[in-house]
Amino acid sequence: MPNVNTRVFFSKTDRAKYISHLDLYRVFQRALIKSKLPVWYTEGFNPHLYIQFMLPLSLGQEGIREAADFKLTENVPYEEVTQRLNSGLPLDLRIIETTCPVMKNTDITQAEYEIQAELNIDKFREFAKSEKILVEKKTKNGVSEVDLKPNISKLEIGDKIILRLPAGNNFNLNPSLLFEAYEKFSEEKIKRLKIVRTNIYNQNGEIFR
């Protein structure tokens, strides 16, 4: 692993929410090539441009503070990195800020989501009060049953739903699980569901930097 020295925070919204995690690498790679920034390539037989994304975002979900790391081999002012990268990225992917990494990607333990859903709000409030919210979570080893309830560290129900769930390499829960469980509970089909990841946090609830 190289010593990354550059961290970008970016938004992935609108049409870009349909870019898969795998394709996102290619999109950034091309934007970096176009930017002509002095980016570090891996060494070895088949050198490639090194970028690391912090936390995959499910296809169809938006994010307004996603993070990626790479390494620059020369000093370039952060403002300029932002600008040059943005000119090569598709419109719905925008770099918001370029910084120096403070925390490690393994520090990420939680993420917050802002959700707009067309559903019966009273019914949803009732559902949220359930003692247990059992969902099926797909993992590498098959399907396992998880209780969402104790894992929800924040849930505000209003015009929008604010939800905070475990996130990161060790234990990650997709917010769509909550709504799948609600559909089962209410026998209501949610017509529109817009999920936006608004931020990521570390163990202590500090914003990931």
Added chain:
Amino acid sequence: MYRNDEMMKKLDEFLPDVQKPSRYIGGESGSVVKDRENVDIRFAFCFPDTYEIGMSHLGMKILYGLKNKVPNYWCERVFMPLPDMEEKMRENGVLLYALESLDPIRDFDFIGFTVQYELCYTTILEMLDLAGLPVLAKERTSLTPIVMGGGPCCCNAEPLADFFDIFAIGEGEEMNLEVMRLMEECKKNGSSKAEFLEKAAQIEGIYVPSLYDISYNDDGTVKAITAKKNAPEKVKKRIVKDFDSVYSPENFVVPFTDIVHNRAVVEVLRGCIRGCRFCQAGFIYRPFREKKSETVLRQTKTLCENTGYDEVSLSSLSTSDFSDIEGLLSTLTDYTSKNRINLSLPSLRVDRFSEKIFEEISSVRKSGLTFAPEAGTQRLRDVINKNITESDVLNSVKIAFEGGYNAIKLYFMLGLPTETNEDIRGIYSLAKAVIEEFYNNPNRKKGKAPSVSISLSTFIPKPFTPFEFEPQASEEEIKAKQKLIMEICVDKKISISRSKYDVSLLEAVLARGDRRVGKAIYLAWKKGCVLDGWDEYFDFGKWKEAFFECGLEMEFYANRKRSYDEISPWSHINMLVSHEFFVEENKRAHSGITTPNCREKCADCGVIRNIGADCCKRI
């Protein structure tokens, strides 16, 4: 910048549930979005296949860029959704839309299809239907949208004549803008569709099928083709004379998802000097024209810098026929290697495959190499005018083996005119000789075995080739030939793959079909045929039913020997190469006489007589 928000909202409801949704939503970098208010003419450029295939097509990128350069014209992309997406669209009442604006293409001025291969015909119908339009041209009565076709299959557009309003014959760069200008005028004047069509027919290269009456003889052949309303008796193919300064895209729409050819592509030459008698492209894209080396280098740099691609390929029918190929490659590799860009060169001929060329490209990656001897014996290669020898093949293979390759793929056709069992055995002998060449290399890596894959396709006679008169071999004949080679092939290092006869038969029928075949295409589509080029969707049974129901025989179109004086369904189209030349070449084929390539000696094919001697000057 405009976007149809209502459509976006609708799509958001089901896009997460379809496979690879990013191909249905646009928004890629390089895509051109305009302000709808300031646009006068809208063009939906449709590729009748999937996004992955269509996005790899250079012609679309050229015409897309060219039209969008005009401030008040907006050209957008449209592809065929796969069944999971199409089902969702129909379920939710979503009409086929263009990827840039997300507007339904029904409301556009032009719906243009590039027709690259015969097996996409039903997909065209499906796309029109999904757009909410009648598939039959006569049922679309308003001025817009005009459904337009272009691309190689349009040299015999007759099977598609019922569905299209106009066809562009030849190179589209100038014609497309001319018909768009005409439309601009017609919209201002409130002209009718009929008025537009009559005027369009006056543009050189534009073929308006409804202005031609076709009559037939009792034996089913064409009796006469009659032009109406001042339409030209013969529609003459358009070409771009000054090829070096022809529009070349400075940027590509770079897809999010992976596609078949995900790289920058620079066109280096058009046309082909070779004259292989089976090859339609070799004749319909004449004359041979090439760009200057510095033009190619400049365009390569621009494109790589604007797209961020780390791979570029040179495009042409035969890149090694570029006059100064070695000079071009060394200039290009100077640039590409400095910028970590891979250069790939498809379409190399074995007789021009030098060590120098090999060195320039071998830095890319060492997988397999493909060569196309097409026929197994020198006799048959002479018949088809392939003009390469066994030693050419072996010499190339030798260079490849010495360069570290060990897998070679060889392309052959079965069912070529005059083919005998001797020629079939020749295929196997050639493959054996390739294997031997591997072991002749003293520096070969120990413990590595060579492999040769033979790919056998079935010969399909195409219009505007010397073989347009030839019958396609019958299913029995092809099966017997396939069986023979399978029986003699005992070497485990040689593998053989065969193409399906049904597919080749249908392709042959559609390629040389007349206007009546349109009915069969319509019926096949009604029965559910779509994406026929995909094994998993191809349903030959339905096609057979369709032909039977409209009283047409596939054999009449595919397996019949046509006389030189028969009026072909495409005889009102002038592709610049003369009928007399094709007859002469056909006779030479049957006598086993080769014809030198254009660089060695002008064969008087008709191009110079049609458009003047200066067109072939740089050959």
